[in-house]
Amino acid sequence: MKPLFxxxxxxxLLTGAYSASATEYPLPPDDSRLIGENSTYVVPNxxxxxxxxxxxxxxxxxxxxxxxxxxxxxxxxxxxxxTIPTQMLLPDTKREGIxxxxxxxxxxxxxxxxNKVIVxxxxxxxxxxxxxxxxxxxxxxxxxxTWTPTPNIRKRYAAKGETLPVTVPAGPDNPMGLYAxxxxxxxxxxxxxxxxxxxxxxxxxxxxxxxxxxxxxxxxFNSVPKGTRVQVINQPVKYAVEPDGxxxxxxxxxxxxxxxxxxxxxxxxxxxxxxxxxxxTTSDDAVIKAALTxxxxxxxxxxxxxxxKDDSTVPAFLHQTxxxxxxxQPAGITQVGGESAQN
Numbered sequence: 384m385k386p387l388f389x390x391x392x393x394x395x396l397l398t399g400a401y402s403a404s405a406t407e408y409p410l411p412p413d414d415s416r417l418i419g420e421n422s423t424y425v426v427p428n429x430x431x432x433x434x435x436x437x438x439x440x441x442x443x444x445x446x447x448x449x450x451x452x453x454x455x456x457x458x459x460x461x462x463x464x465x466t467i468p469t470q471m472l473l474p475d476t477k478r479e480g481i482x483x484x485x486x487x488x489x490x491x492x493x494x495x496x497x498n499k500v501i502v503x504x505x506x507x508x509x510x511x512x513x514x515x516x517x518x519x520x521x522x523x524x525x526x527x528x529t530w531t532p533t534p535n536i537r538k539r540y541a542a543k544g545e546t547l548p549v550t551v552p553a554g555p556d557n558p559m560g561l562y563a564x565x566x567x568x569x570x571x572x573x574x575x576x577x578x579x580x581x582x583x584x585x586x587x588x589x590x591x592x593x594x595x596x597x598x599x600x601x602x603x604f605n606s607v608p609k610g611t612r613v614q615v616i617n618q619p620v621k622y623a624v625e626p627d628g629x630x631x632x633x634x635x636x637x638x639x640x641x642x643x644x645x646x647x648x649x650x651x652x653x654x655x656x657x658x659x660x661x662x663x664t665t666s667d668d669a670v671i672k673a674a675l676t677x678x679x680x681x682x683x684x685x686x687x688x689x690x691x692k693d694d695s696t697v698p699a700f701l702h703q704t705x706x707x708x709x710x711x712q713p714a715g716i717t718q719v720g721g722e723s724a725q726n
Contacts, residue, residue, distance in 0.1 A: 428461035443504035449680035480612030486619035506594035522567035527553035562604040630686040
C-alpha cells in the first residue's frame with residue numbers, strides 16, 4: 384500500500400489528459416444483482432500510469448490492482464493485457480438513494496423512478512480516520528465549499544511537521560474540490576465531495592469523507608436532491624443466486640486495521656448468510672475457496688447446477704462473523720461518532 388501513496392503526486396501530473404465519467408447500468412430485476420461485463424485493455428507504449436487507465440474506464444486504482452495483481456502502478460508494461468473490472472454484484476441493500484460500500488470503494492446511486500444504477504469509484508478514510516457505517520441522508524449541498532480542518536486533522540498533520548491554515552478558501556487549491564454534500568450523520572463532519580487532485584480515487588486517503596473525481600462529484604451533485612437517503616456499508620464479500628440458478632461470489636480485500644495488515648491474507652468477516660451461501664451443496668468448494676483466497680474484486684461463477692461438496696472446511700482466515708444486518712464494523716471499519724472531518 385505505501386508505494387501507492389508515494390507515487391500519487393506524480394500520478395496527478397500524468398493523468399490530466401484522460402477524461403472519464405461514471406458508469407451507468409440498467410437496473411436488473413429485484414431477484415438479480417449481477418450487472419455489467421468485464422473488458423480487457425492492452426497497455427500502450429506511452430508511459431501512462433495505471434491511474435490513468437483506471438480513470439479512463441471509470442474504476443478505482445485499487446480495484447484495478449485487485450483485478451490485475453502484480454501490475455506496476457507506476458508504469459504498467461507496454462503490451463500487457465489488463466482486465467477492467469466493470470462487472471459487479473449490487474450490494475445486498477435497499478435500492479434507494481446512495482449506497483456506499485467502503486470495502487469495494489464504490490458508490491452506487493439509484494436515481495428515483497429511473498430503471499438504472501450509476502456507479503462511481505471513491506476514495507475513503509485512511510487508517511485512523513475510518514469511514515463509519517451509517518444510514519443517513521444528504522443534509523446540505525455546498526457548491527464551492529471551504530475547508531476548515533478539525534483539531535484532530537491538525538494534530539495528524541502537525542505530527543508530520545505540516546501546519547494547516549485555519550480555513551482553506553473555495554477554489555482550485557481546496558482539497559474538497561468544487562462540490563460537497565454534507566451527511567446528516569453525527570455532527571455533520573462527514574461529506575461526499577470532490578478533490579483538487581486526480582490521485583486517491585479507489586484508495587484510502589481521506590480524513591473519513593467520501594471523495595470522488597471532479598467530473599463525478601459534479602454529476603452526482605447536480606443529480607442528487609437534498610434529503611436523499613445514504614447508506615454506508617462494509618461488505619467485502621458479496622454473493623448472489625441469479626434467476627437462472629447460477630451462483631456468484633465477489634470477494635474484495637478487506638480494509639486493514641493497521642499498517643502491518645496484509646489485505647490479501649488478513650481475515651474476512653462473514654455474516655451467517657454468507658457462510659450459508661458458501662457451505663451450500665450447490666456451491667463448488669474449490670471455486671469458492673479460490674475466490675476467497677484470490678480476492679479479485681470481480682464476480683466469480685461458483686455453480687451452474689448441483690455440485691457435490693468435499694469434506695474440507697472454509698479457509699482458516701475466514702473465522703470472523705458478524706450478525707446479519709448489524710452496523711458493527713467488520714474487517715477494519717471502526718464506528719466513530721463524528722471525529723473525522725471534511726477532507
